[in-house]
Amino acid sequence: MTSTPKRVRSVRIDDERLAVIRRRQAIDVRFGGPSCAVDGEAGRFSLRPSDVAILDVMARERDPLAGGRPQRTAYAALAELATLESAEVLVTAAGDERAHPGLRVNALVALQRVSPGLGRLMAEQLGKDKDAVVRGVAHATLAAHGLHAPAPRPRTARATTAKRTPRRDPS
């Protein structure tokens, strides 16, 4: 049972030096980052080309307590903006071996949206990556370009076969 919240006034600072910070806050909350594929909605918040500078900052942040959230938001936004500067940021992010493979995959996919040509080049480089997940996505990207038929990855069963039950996770 949820009670009716009490109204307490916030304390906010109005200072023109905070313009970039306010824009960052708007991107965090109103752009919203990666989204649910149901309805395929994205980009309800209008980004500006000048936002690339903030998005670059977000993509490079190394605060582990943020849990990769700024990076995912930045990659989604950079994919929307689709500028040369966006592509540069995404190339760096996709190649960052310190980052979680899931984040690198997100950056590669965003890069592919910004520039399929650069996406292909990056995928060629990442096709030899140490991480299997990154390698797999790089191979799939190359295959989509009709290049480098990658070592075939096993497909899962089709509708004609009976469904399988995953095994119980003992951990």
Next chain:
Amino acid sequence: MATTARVRAKSVHDPVGWRDDDSPTHVLVDPRRAGRPELVALLGEDATARWMQSRRRKGAGLEALQEAVGQGRRLSARARRRLALEPEQFAIADVRVPDGFVHSDRPWALEVDLVDPVESPLHLVTVDVTSTDSSFTVETLVGPGERTVRVEVDRTRALPIGPATFEVSAYRVDGSKAVFRRSVFVLPSNPLSLSLGPNGARVTGTWSARGDYIEGADRFETDLAVTIANGDRADVTLDRRVQWKFWDGGVGGTLVEQGTFAWGGNNVVPRYGTLNGTVGFSSPPGSGVYDRYHRKEDMTVELIMSAIDGRTISGTITCRVMEAFGVNIIKVGSFTPEEHNDLYAAVDGMQVIYEARDVTLRGVQRYIISDAQAGSTTVLNSESEYRDLLRAWSVPNDFIDVFVVQSFAWDTYNGYAGDIPGPLSKTGDKDGVAVDKSGFVDAAGKKRLNTDVLGPLIGHEVGHYLGLEHVSTNGWLMNGDTGSRGPTISYDEYQTISGFGWMVFE
């Protein structure tokens, strides 16, 4: 037959760090400011610390220190991670409550420690406060060179007794951001209180306790978390006898059942601290509580305790049977042990979101599909790959299949549900949802999952399966965008969920 009660667990708890998902203190050392003991502790040897200090005395800035380290000064991987040598290593190292507690209805303060390798002309610190009855934001500007910031709040923004959470963010003028979460249990300034909550709940807010039907034993269990808070400077000793009452229609309505139990063991509430316990009620057939639960009627539980100095405290909470659904959590591909733990912490978080709207989980079953078995579907590149995964795998029960994949490489999406609502049979390619596991690398260099993102993300996709559509309201669970999503489920949405075919009363 009558309801019986007993204490299941008790502990003394510091009022600061109340939630178990507070941010850890972040060990990040600014080499331009740290003293020798701090550098020695980090670098592990006095010689390197001396070297670092001598560089600093010669006026070496961040770039010069970076360059020197890059030119071969041997540092361990741990030291490199903890030495703030790069501009991007902007962080909040700690958030402290100066007195060690926050009193209800009184001004309060936080101290925020910043680590910033860059001399930013100013920082903005924002604190998003959530208490049991309100949420608001307090902002503070920080001048150049200040690294410990005191955020002070006046009496008009005093907090009520109970849990409160501070989500602290610090910004540089270039827009870069660092975050930290600190939680407290706000102590009574009057100065003794008793609060009740559902056992196991972690979020801040008020909601109901659950009457849980134990099928094999044919009885209802009601588990409550009890918090006795002492805002005084002296310890308080409690009388061991605790009185309980179940009311129909609120306190003072019809008394359903009552009794007492003994609060054994430690009964001292420490000064400026809390004593916590779990109390379980067991209601067999024939008891008034069993009958009310069986008829799906709400009740109010009241607990009354006394201090040996004669003061009496009491707390109440609504209790009810809840509708419930089950989930099969299916890991697709490899998860590290830390990622595994984070995944189930996220599932707990999802349960809390639904329980705040009186819907619970009837079970969580754990499954795994290995990398070899999953093949290309460890990463979902497209809707067709998602459909492939669902066509190939399912768990034959009436729980919702939740596939947690290594990553979504499908546009900038991170989750999908095949149909709204999902089917009631495990056939075809719409009988499950999929989410990106939302990984990152933590301060120790380990792969982790972001539970703050993943819990609501699973809850969102499951919400589709239960029949919920997208909304555009910020802070609602069914907002399609991750950054705009929050825990709110509306009453209308609750009614939609309630009609889903796999919901059962638990």
